[in-house]
Amino acid sequence: MSAISSSRPILGSSVAPALVLDRVEAGYDGRPVLRDFSLTLNAGEVYALLGANGAGKSTVARVACGLLPVRRGRVAVGDGTQTRARIGLAPQDSALFPALSPRENVEVTARLCGVARDDRRAAVDRALDLTGCGPRADQPVRTLSGGWRRRANLSAALVGQPRLLIADEPTEGVDAGTRGVLSAALRETVKAGAGCLLISHDAVFVSDTADRIGVLARGRLLAEGPPNALLHQAFGAARLLSIRLTRPASEAAAQWFAQAGLTQADDRLEWRRLCDDALAVAQMLAAVVDGEGGEVAVRRPGLDDLVAHLSGASS
Ligand SMILES: Nc1ncnc2c1ncn2[C@@H]1O[C@H](COP(=O)(O)OP(=O)(O)OP(=O)(O)O)[C@@H](O)[C@H]1O
Structure with a gap:
C-alpha cells in the first residue's frame, strides 16, 4: 500500500x-x-x-x-x-x-x-x-x-x-x-x-x-x-483530456484519436488520455472533434479518477 x-x-x-x-x-x-x-x-x-x-x-x-x-x-x-x-x-x-x-x-x-x-x-x-x-x-x-x-x-x-x-x-x-x-x-x-x-x-x-x-x-x-498528496503522487502535473461524442467516432476520427494516444471508453462515446501536454493535444484534435459534433475538455484528475486508476492498476 x-x-x-x-x-x-x-x-x-x-x-x-x-x-x-x-x-x-x-x-x-x-x-x-x-x-x-x-x-x-x-x-x-x-x-x-x-x-x-x-x-x-x-x-x-x-x-x-x-x-x-x-x-x-x-x-x-x-x-x-x-x-x-x-x-x-x-x-x-x-x-x-x-x-x-x-x-x-x-x-x-x-x-x-x-x-x-x-x-x-x-x-x-x-x-x-x-x-x-x-x-x-x-x-x-x-x-x-x-x-x-x-x-x-x-x-x-x-x-x-x-x-x-x-x-x-x-x-x-x-x-x-x-x-x-x-x-x-x-x-x-x-x-x-x-x-x-x-x-x-x-x-x-x-x-x-x-x-x-x-x-x-x-x-x-x-x-x-491526504487527498491532494495522493492525487499528486498518482498524476503529477498530468491533465485528463477527454473527448465526448454523441455517436461512435467515424473510422477516420478514430484513427486520429488513437494516433494521439487516446483510448476509447467502454461506452464507445468517450476517448481519454492522461498527459502533461493535454492542452496542446486538445488543440490539435479540435477540428476533428468539431467535425464529429463532439466536445473536448481538459481537466485536473480528481478523486474518482484516482480510485479508477488505483483499482485498475491493482486488478
Ligand atoms: N449481508 C451480506 N451478505 C453477504 N455478502 C455481503 C453482504 N454485504 C456485503 N456483502 C458482500 O461483501 C462485499 C463488500 O460489500 P460492501 O457492502 O462492504 O461494499 P461497499 O464498498 O460498501 O459497496 P457499495 O459502494 O456498493 O456500497 C461485496 O462482495 C458484497 O457482495
Whole structure:
C-alpha cells in the first residue's frame, strides 16, 4: 500500500485514536471480505474510505461499529473503554421514524445513547443546529425532502457527542448548499475531538471534507493519505483530456484519436488520455472533434479518477 502522512496537525499524541482495526478478518457466510485489514483513524480527523461498489467500505463500517463480528484481529474504539454509545452512526438508509419530526427523532436517539435527562434538550438543540436542521425540526420526517432527511439523519448520529462518527453516504441526493452544511457539520465534529469515518462516492464532498482518504479495492487498502498528496503522487502535473461524442467516432476520427494516444471508453462515446501536454493535444484534435459534433475538455484528475486508476492498476 502507498501511504502519505497527513500534513494537518493531529491532536496531542496522548489522545487515543478514534478507531483502530488491526489485522482484521471479517466477511459473510464464511467468505472473508477483509483479510489482514488494518486502519487507524485519529481523533480530530475525517478519514474517507473510497472505492468501487463492492470494495468493502460498508463492511469496514459494520466492523467498526460492532455490527459485524471479526474472525481475527482487533477492533478498538477510542481508548477501548468506550461503549457502543460513543459511536454515532449515520447510516446510508436513514434510520429515522417517518411519523416523528427531526427533533423527536433526535430526542429518541439521545435517550438511547444515554444523554442525561437534564442535558437532553441542549444536546438535541446543538445536534439540530450543527446540521442547520432548525427550520424543519418540527415537521414529520415523512413530509421532508431528501436533503432535510439527510440533515436530520446526521443530527441523530451527533446527539450523543460520539468519539467515533461513521457517516455512510451522507450526501446522497443532496444539493450543493446542503452538501456545504453537512461538510461543515463533520468538520465541527472532529474539531471537538471526535474521529469521523466517512464513506462516500461524492468526490467533491470528500475533497472538501476529508483530511485523509483510504482507497479500497477487494477488501484491501491500496493507498492512504491526504487527498491532494495522493492525487499528486498518482498524476503529477498530468491533465485528463477527454473527448465526448454523441455517436461512435467515424473510422477516420478514430484513427486520429488513437494516433494521439487516446483510448476509447467502454461506452464507445468517450476517448481519454492522461498527459502533461493535454492542452496542446486538445488543440490539435479540435477540428476533428468539431467535425464529429463532439466536445473536448481538459481537466485536473480528481478523486474518482484516482480510485479508477488505483483499482485498475491493482486488478
Ligand atoms: N449481508 C451480506 N451478505 C453477504 N455478502 C455481503 C453482504 N454485504 C456485503 N456483502 C458482500 O461483501 C462485499 C463488500 O460489500 P460492501 O457492502 O462492504 O461494499 P461497499 O464498498 O460498501 O459497496 P457499495 O459502494 O456498493 O456500497 C461485496 O462482495 C458484497 O457482495
